[in-house]
Amino acid sequence: MRYLPLTENDRTKMLARVGASSINDLFVDVPDAAVLDGPIHDLPNHASELAVERHMAKLASENSVAGNAPFFLGAGAYRHHVPASVDHIIQRGEFLTAYTPYQPEIAQGTLQMLFEFQTQVARLFGCDVANASMYDGSTACWEAIVMARRITRRGKALLSSGLHPHYVSVCQTMARFTKDDLRVSHPDFSGATDYDALIDQIDSDTSCIVVQYPDILGRIDDMTRLAERAAEHKALLIAVVTEPVALGAIKSPGEMGADIVVGEGQSIGVGLQFGGPYVGLFGCKQKYVRQMPGRLCGETVDADGERGYVLTLSTREQHIRREKATSNICTNSGLCALAFSVHMTLLGEAGLRRLAAVNHAMAVKTAERLEQIDGVSLVNDRFFNEFTVHLGRDARDIIRTLADRGILGGVSLGRLYPDAEELADGLVVAVTETTTDEDIEALAAGLEQALKEIAA
Structure with missing residues (x-):
């Protein structure tokens, strides 16, 4: 049962008090394109608990879990091992x-x-x-x-x-x-x-x-x-x-x-x-x-x-x-x-320093490997576990190609700055202690192949 503590008269008085003619006036900041024009698509009006569980599990299976692929995403959210x-x-x-x-x-x-x-x-x-x-x-x-x-x-x-x-x-x-x-x-x-x-x-x-x-x-x-x-x-x-x-x-x-x-x-x-x-x-x-x-x-x-x-x-x-x-x-x-x-507390000061050292070492190894690829150049040579590279072409296209091959290759600056075309070929790559040598090689090989295919 829906819980509706207010009567229609109550809502009318509240809207009048705040100077709104209707409930829609409270949502004027929401873009029209983001407003639903009906029920959420693909969801029935009612279903059994079992059916709902199956449907939600099917939707969840479309997600890609960070640990299931070579993972180089960062830009403010990082994959680290949590004990x-x-x-x-x-x-x-x-x-x-x-x-x-x-x-x-x-x-x-x-x-x-x-x-x-x-x-x-x-x-x-x-x-x-x-x-x-x-x-x-x-x-x-x-x-x-x-x-x-x-x-x-x-x-x-x-x-x-x-x-x-x-x-x-x-x-x-x-x-x-x-x-x-x-x-x-x-x-x-x-x-x-x-x-x-x-x-x-x-x-x-x-x-x-x-x-x-x-x-x-x-x-x-x-x-x-x-x-x-x-x-x-x-x-x-x-x-x-x-x-x-x-x-x-x-x-x-x-x-x-x-x-x-x-x-x-x-x-x-x-x-x-x-x-x-x-x-x-x-x-x-x-x-x-x-x-x-x-x-x-x-x-x-x-x-x-x-x-x-x-x-x-x-x-x-x-x-x-x-x-x-x-x-x-x-x-x-x-x-x-x-x-x-x-x-x-589990890390302690010494553990945090060792963790940081591993992060930096793996990032350096990754940057050095990517610099060996034709068309890839490093923007900053001073970094911790995250750096930016030039790809010479729109990084968003490269990222999509890598994702199709099961590699999460980084965050494109074109995504972060969609109105700055001059940044479109930039790729931010994050590396942590969870990154392996196999992951680095997979990224390098995938990036090299993607650049060749797009150039062709």
Whole structure:
């Protein structure tokens, strides 16, 4: 039975109150092409449970699982090995059923885990403090920009051309409502980042500079000079990390002066999962902690002097701050944060460094092999586990050809930047510890053959 608590008269009054003539007025932002004109195709109006299970299983079989093919996709979502013990631990009842830990006396396990998660993220990012997680990396990026506006009381943000275009899109969507002025451009095929161009644009109206590290093309640069120039203008430097495993091998953003560091934690403990759920990471300098969105867990002592954990700061609108809240984020990705923390604990610092070293070594091996192919050239010679190559022709055609042969060869820049024809021949290739020598050879052989066929 459908649950319809409102009468037609109730709905009419509600629409009148918000100034809408009909329910359709609430969906004017949805493009006409995306609106269904009837029931979902191929689904019957009713069916037995068994029939539904069979139908859904048939649809699911059309997916290609990452582990079933040579896999070189990245650009913000990476395939790493997640130990079976991670899944075992996060499914324990005390974690799986726990919700917001408002009552510390019965939520010590959850609170301690979040406290340890914060410690791990803070150390990983080189920050003084980190919160108990966000929804994902892209929304954490936007929250950092809003946080910078609160701190500086300025509304202009400079977004690096190397920032993931999906992150840019999320920020642009939200800026429509806050009127923040976002300055952004497409990257070019240069081995160097756009830090010099960003430095030239910093002025007294700039609230923050947002850079990705490593960036969308896999490029790595020292952001110390960028942080120094931002500080001279009393602007903040925001660093975005989409591949946290990289920080096992390269200097953390906080060490180079970043004021706020955000990122996506999917690489550690979470897995790809066809696009989500993921977990946003957020850290900053101690002096900005009260402007940080989300919630923080802290350590204290109880009446008997025993160590305990509590919610220390929770500045969201759901609590007493209401309209003065720093964010409308109403939860944290608690289960994914737990998976991240468990995986990080299993790795330890030494394990993370070894994992990062394996990633980099396999990426170097892959880049060297692809450079041997006629028509393929490497854009950036400094990278962690992700790099960009020129193919000399539209990479989207090459990717489709490889996919037809069971090889997931990377992410085409034409897909990420459909309106930038000059980037169409770029291919972003990601390599992790799950990549084998056989995978590398399969990619090289498939790419070489595809280039020959398309040229013919």
